[in-house]
Amino acid sequence: MSAVLEKSKLVRKSSDTPDEVRPFADNKGRLHVYELGDHIAGKGEFEPGWRWSQHVKPIAGTDSCQAAHTGFVIQGRMIVKMDDGSQMEYGAGDFFYMPPGHDAWVVGDERCVLVDVTGVAKYAKPH
Template sequence: MAGLVRKSLDTPDEVRPFEEGKGKLELVSLAGGPVGRATFEPGWKWSEHIKPLAGTESCMAAHTGYFVSGRMKIVMDDGESMEFGPGDFLTVAPGHDAWVLGDEPCVVIDWQGYGDYAKP
């Protein structure tokens, strides 16, 4: 393994578009696993735009991430909910829905849950 590795989300190894043009996931592959930058457009909702790809009733990925811009609401299957925005860090367990709040795209960097996320 090399002593230094440089990757950029501006030139990702892979790009996965979301349903109906509601955003995209840009991924870089690192030795420790993939890191992704997701851009969720206004009107995006997991249960509408990712569920058809995932084939599960709710998002079954765990996430560890950082909100760069925009706002998002996440609701766990048990009803617990929280809103996130710029500067917030997130850890969320499997079993949730999420959607963009407002009219600004929501950009999230995630280093845990995007490896299989939105995979066709």
């Protein structure tokens, strides 16, 4: 990871040069991590067939995803199901908030690509 940047400096990062790439199990996608001063953002690429409980749970070591995610879906579709059984489908053009305590999976045969600005720091990172 790169050195911490000063808060008073402008930051620009190309999506082609992440600070870190975290692969998911079975080559079902990856999280590109970008350090932006005191903030961390991520671009998630989730392949068809990806499911959190199969492809990230072994990395996270928790029963459900414990990260809160806030962001925007660029491409594809994803269903998020909360531990309480409620669920919602998100698609290209949707902003989202996903509280901790959920499973998620890609819908259909198209890769889901999204930008996450809150749940990246420890996501898909071994504990």
